[in-house]
Amino acid sequence: MNKDSLTEEALNKLLHWLNPDRDLAGQLYNKVQLRLTRIFNAHGCGDPEKLADETFDRILSKIDWLNENYVGNPMHYLSAVARNIIKEDYRERTAARTLPQPEPVTSDEESDRRYECLDLCMAEFSQDGRRLLIAYFEGQGSEKIANRKKLAAELGVTLRALRLRVFHMKAQLRSCLEICLGKGAEYETL
Amino acid sequence: MPFIDHDQETAREYLLGKLNDDQQRDFEQRVLVDDEFAEEFEVAKEELVDDYLANQLSGEESEWFRHHFLASPQGKQSLEFATTLHSYVSTNQTKPAKRSRLESLVALLNFQTAPVRAVGAFALVLIVVGVLWFSLSSGPPSYATLTLTNTAATRSAGAATPSIRLEKDILRLTLMLPGPLLVGPHYTAEIKNARGEVKMMEGVSPDGQSVILEIPASELPSGQYAIALYSKSADGSSHRIRDGYQFAVE
Numbered sequence: 001m002n003k004d005s006l007t008e009e010a011l012n013k014l015l016h017w018l019n020p021d022r023d024l025a026g027q028l029y030n031k032v033q034l035r036l037t038r039i040f041n042a043h044g045c046g047d048p049e050k051l052a053d054e055t056f057d058r059i060l061s062k063i064d065w066l067n068e069n070y071v072g073n074p075m076h077y078l079s080a081v082a083r084n085i086i087k088e089d090y091r092e093r094t095a096a097r098t099l100p101q102p103e104p105v106t107s108d109e110e111s112d113r114r115y116e117c118l119d120l121c122m123a124e125f126s127q128d129g130r131r132l133l134i135a136y137f138e139g140q141g142s143e144k145i146a147n148r149k150k151l152a153a154e155l156g157v158t159l160r161a162l163r164l165r166v167f168h169m170k171a172q173l174r175s176c177l178e179i180c181l182g183k184g185a186e187y188e189t190l
Numbered sequence: 191m192p193f194i195d196h197d198q199e200t201a202r203e204y205l206l207g208k209l210n211d212d213q214q215r216d217f218e219q220r221v222l223v224d225d226e227f228a229e230e231f232e233v234a235k236e237e238l239v240d241d242y243l244a245n246q247l248s249g250e251e252s253e254w255f256r257h258h259f260l261a262s263p264q265g266k267q268s269l270e271f272a273t274t275l276h277s278y279v280s281t282n283q284t285k286p287a288k289r290s291r292l293e294s295l296v297a298l299l300n301f302q303t304a305p306v307r308a309v310g311a312f313a314l315v316l317i318v319v320g321v322l323w324f325s326l327s328s329g330p331p332s333y334a335t336l337t338l339t340n341t342a343a344t345r346s347a348g349a350a351t352p353s354i355r356l357e358k359d360i361l362r363l364t365l366m367l368p369g370p371l372l373v374g375p376h377y378t379a380e381i382k383n384a385r386g387e388v389k390m391m392e393g394v395s396p397d398g399q400s401v402i403l404e405i406p407a408s409e410l411p412s413g414q415y416a417i418a419l420y421s422k423s424a425d426g427s428s429h430r431i432r433d434g435y436q437f438a439v440e
Contacts, residue, residue: 080215119278138283163233167236
C-alpha cells in the first residue's frame with residue numbers, strides 16, 4: 001500500500017472492511033501483508049513486498065463499493081486480487097524475458113564466514129538440540145523418512161510436531177545467523 | 191480448519207506448480223485465513239529447498255522450483271541458509287557403524303529354519319572356496335596413497351611439489367579442500383600432464399573436507415601433473431574450487 005497517498009479516512013475504511021474491530025483489523029492487516037508477500041515469493045516475483053502493497057492499493061480503489069456491497073470473507077476477495085497480480089507479473093516478466101534466476105549462492109570467503117557464524121549460532125542450542133537438528137537431516141529418501149519417524153517416536157511426538165520443532169529451530173538459527181553476519185534482519189515466522 | 195496430513199502434500203504441489211488455477215486460488219485463500227496452514231506453507235518451502243539441495247526432486251520439479259520460489263528474495267535467502275546448514279550437518283553427522291564382512295555373513299546365516307540354515311551354510315562354504323580361489327589366482331589390487339593440499343596453501347608456504355614412486359596398481363589421491371565447502375559430495379577432477387593432455391575423472395568427498403580420486407597406475411607415466419577440481423551442485427552446474435593441486439610421478 002502506498003502509504004504516502006493513503007489518507008486516514010481511506011485507512012479507516014480499509015481496516016473496517018477487514019474487520020469492524022479496529023485492533024483486530026490492524027493485526028489482520030499486518031498478517032495478510034506478510035502472507036501475501038510469502039505467496040508472491042512462491043511465484044518467483046521479483047519484488048513481493050511491492051506486489052503486496054499493490055494488492056491493498058487495488059482494494060483501496062474500490063473500498064467504498066466493497067464496504068457497501070461486498071458480502072463474504074474479505075480474504076477471498078483479497079486472494080482473487082492477488083491471483084490477478086501474480087498472473088500479470090508473470091506475463092510482464094515473460095514478455096520482457098526477465099524470468100528471475102537464482103543467484104550463485106556465495107563466494108568462498110562469504111561461505112566460510114557464514115559457516116563460522118552458523119557454528120557459533122549452533123552453540124546457542126543445548127547439546128540435545130544440536131543433536132536433534134543434525135539427526136533430523138540424516139539419510140536420503142526412504143531412509144530419511146524412517147529416521148524421522150524413529151526420531152519422533154523417541155521424543156514421544158508426532159511427525160508433524162517434529163517437523164514444526166525443527167522448522168522453529170531453523171528460524172531461530174537463521175535469525176542468529178543474520179545478526180552474526182551483521183544483517184540484523186530477523187526472520188519472521190508469522 | 192484443522193490441519194490434515196494431505197495439506198503437506200498440497201503445499202508441495204502448490205510450490206511445484208502442480209495445482210490448477212482454482213486449486214491455487216483455494217490454496218492462497220487458506221494461507222491468508224488459516225494460521226496453521228500458513229505455517230505449513232513455510233515449512234513446505236524449507237523442506238523443498240532441502241530436497242532440492244539433496245537432489246531429491248525430479249528434473250522438471252527442480253527446474254520449476256528454481257525459476258519460481260528459489261528466484262524470489264525469500265527463496266534466495268532460504269537456499270543460502272539451507273546450503274550452509276547442510277554443510278554444517280554433513281560435517282557433524284556421525285557415520286553409522288558399518289557391519290564387518292564377518293558380521294554380515296553371520297547375519298546372513300541367521301535363518302529361522304534348519305533346512306534353510308543348511309542351504310545357507312552350504313552357500314557360505316561355496317563363497318569361501320570361491321573367495322580363496324579368486325585371491326590365489328588374481329589378488330586384490332594394491333594401492334599407493336598420496337595426500338595433496340590446495341596449491342593456495344603450498345604456494346604461500348613455498349613447499350615443493352609432492353612426488354611418488356608408483357609400484358602399486360592404483361594411486362589413491364586425497365585432495366584436501368580449502369575450507370568447508372557449501373556443495374554436495376560429488377566432484378569432477380581435470381588431470382593434466384606436462385604435455386597438456388587432459389583426463390577427466392569423478393571424485394567423491396566422504397567427509398566434506400577432502401575428495402578421493404583413484405587413478406590406475408597404468409595411466410600415470412612419470413612426469414608432473416596438475417589437477418583442477420570442480421564441485422557439482424544440485425542443479426547440475428559446476429563450480430571450480432579455487433587454485434588446484436600438483437604432484438609428480440617418479
